Amino acid sequence: MTSEARAPWAVQPSSSRGRLHAEPGGDARSPFQRDRDRIIHTGAFRRLQYKTQVFVFHEGDYFRTRLTHSIEVAQIARAITRRLQLDEDLAEALALAHDLGHPPFGHxxxxxxxxxxxxYGGFDHNAQSLKVVTLLEARYAAFDGLNLTWETLEGLAKHNGPVRRPAGYLADYSAGHSLDLGTHASAEAQVAALADDIAYNNHDLDDGIRARLFTIEEAAALPLIGDAYQEVRASYPNIARDRMITETVRRVINAMVQDVVAESARRIxxxxPRSADDIRAAxxxxVAFSAPMLEANLLIRDFLFHRMxxxxRVNRAMQKSKRASQMIFQLLHGGPQMLPQEWRDRAGEPGSAQAARVVCDYIAGMTDRYALEEHRRLTDPNIPG
Structure with a gap:
C-alpha cells in the first residue's frame, strides 16, 4: 500500500521506531515487509507445517495445521486492513508470526x-512467540532473534490488549526494550487478533464437519451459520455436500469480515484519531466485532467447545499428547545431559530453573511428529537415542 492510501491513524513505515540493533536499509522494501520476509524464512515458521490446531498430524493431511491457519489469518488480515486503510504488511507480518510460540499438540x-x-512462571504461547523472534532464532551474525521492528514486537506482545501485569520473558524483555505494554496495540495488531478469531472458528467448523464430529445441519442451528446455510440451499438446491460446506463457511467468513470493517470504521x-498513537491511547x-456479531461468534465457539x-476422539488424542509432553519435560528437566549438545550447554544443573526454561524452549519448538519420536526415544529401550 502506498503512503497516500494509508489513513493518518495507520502505522506509517517511515515513522517506525526502528529496530533494537540498527541496520542499513539496503533495498526498496518497507521495514514491515522486511519483518514479514524474515518471519517466513525462519525455522520456527517452517515447523508450523507439522504443528496441529486440533488434530494430531497423523490423523489426516487435509486438516488445518498452524501453518495453514497462519496463512489464512494473514489473508483475512490483509483484506480488513485494506478496507480500513491500514498498513497491510505490518498486519501480515503479525498474522504470520502470531503462532510461532505454540508448542506441539495444540492446546x-x-x-x-x-x-x-x-x-518457574508458567508458559504462554504469546510470550513464547516474542521469545522466538527476539532470542531463539539464531540466524544472524550481529544479533540473536530476527531484530524485528518495534511495531511488530509490540503487536506480538499485546495484540490481545494491554498487558497490565507482565510476567516471565515478556516482562524481562520489555524491561530492557520497552514495548509500552500498558497501552493498546496498533490498529494493525488489533486486526491480526480479530483475523485470528475469524479464521480459527471457521476452519474448525470446516474441519469438524469433515472429520464427522458433527454435521453441517447441526452447526446450522446457530444463527449466523444457519443464515449462510439457508442462503446456499436457496441459491443452489442441488449442490453437492462438500460444496455446501465450503459455500456456507465462506459466507460466514465474509459476514464476519464485513462486520469487523463496519464496526471498526464506526469506532474510528x-x-x-490523528495518529497511530491515538489508537494506542484509546x-x-x-477494531472489534459489533455486539450482535460478538454474540454469534461466542455461540460458535461454545458449540465447537462442546462438539469438537x-x-x-479429540480428548483421547489430546490426553496422550499431553502426557507425552509432560514426560519429555520431566525426563529432560531431571536429566539435561540427555539434551542435544547445543541445548545442554545452556541448561545448567538438573532440576534447576535454568534447566526448566531451556527444556521448555526445546519442547515448544518441536513439531507433533518430532515430539512423539522424542518421547519414544526417551522411554523405549529398544529405540536408539
Missing part, C-alpha cells in the same frame, strides 16, 4: 508445558 501441549513450568470515526480497542474440542 494440550500448551497446557502440559504450563503445568510443568508453573513453579467516533474517536477521530479507551477501548478500535471435548469430543471423545
Amino acid at each position: 494440550a501441549g500448551e497446557e502440559a508445558l504450563d503445568s510443568q513450568m508453573r513453579p 470515526e467516533a474517536i477521530a 479507551a477501548e480497542p478500535v 474440542y471435548r469430543h471423545w
Whole structure:
C-alpha cells in the first residue's frame, strides 16, 4: 500500500521506531515487509507445517495445521486492513508470526508445558512467540532473534490488549526494550487478533464437519451459520455436500469480515484519531466485532467447545499428547545431559530453573511428529537415542 492510501491513524513505515540493533536499509522494501520476509524464512515458521490446531498430524493431511491457519489469518488480515486503510504488511507480518510460540499438540501441549513450568512462571504461547523472534532464532551474525521492528514486537506482545501485569520473558524483555505494554496495540495488531478469531472458528467448523464430529445441519442451528446455510440451499438446491460446506463457511467468513470493517470504521470515526498513537491511547480497542456479531461468534465457539474440542476422539488424542509432553519435560528437566549438545550447554544443573526454561524452549519448538519420536526415544529401550 502506498503512503497516500494509508489513513493518518495507520502505522506509517517511515515513522517506525526502528529496530533494537540498527541496520542499513539496503533495498526498496518497507521495514514491515522486511519483518514479514524474515518471519517466513525462519525455522520456527517452517515447523508450523507439522504443528496441529486440533488434530494430531497423523490423523489426516487435509486438516488445518498452524501453518495453514497462519496463512489464512494473514489473508483475512490483509483484506480488513485494506478496507480500513491500514498498513497491510505490518498486519501480515503479525498474522504470520502470531503462532510461532505454540508448542506441539495444540492446546494440550500448551497446557502440559504450563503445568510443568508453573513453579518457574508458567508458559504462554504469546510470550513464547516474542521469545522466538527476539532470542531463539539464531540466524544472524550481529544479533540473536530476527531484530524485528518495534511495531511488530509490540503487536506480538499485546495484540490481545494491554498487558497490565507482565510476567516471565515478556516482562524481562520489555524491561530492557520497552514495548509500552500498558497501552493498546496498533490498529494493525488489533486486526491480526480479530483475523485470528475469524479464521480459527471457521476452519474448525470446516474441519469438524469433515472429520464427522458433527454435521453441517447441526452447526446450522446457530444463527449466523444457519443464515449462510439457508442462503446456499436457496441459491443452489442441488449442490453437492462438500460444496455446501465450503459455500456456507465462506459466507460466514465474509459476514464476519464485513462486520469487523463496519464496526471498526464506526469506532474510528467516533474517536477521530490523528495518529497511530491515538489508537494506542484509546479507551477501548478500535477494531472489534459489533455486539450482535460478538454474540454469534461466542455461540460458535461454545458449540465447537462442546462438539469438537471435548469430543471423545479429540480428548483421547489430546490426553496422550499431553502426557507425552509432560514426560519429555520431566525426563529432560531431571536429566539435561540427555539434551542435544547445543541445548545442554545452556541448561545448567538438573532440576534447576535454568534447566526448566531451556527444556521448555526445546519442547515448544518441536513439531507433533518430532515430539512423539522424542518421547519414544526417551522411554523405549529398544529405540536408539
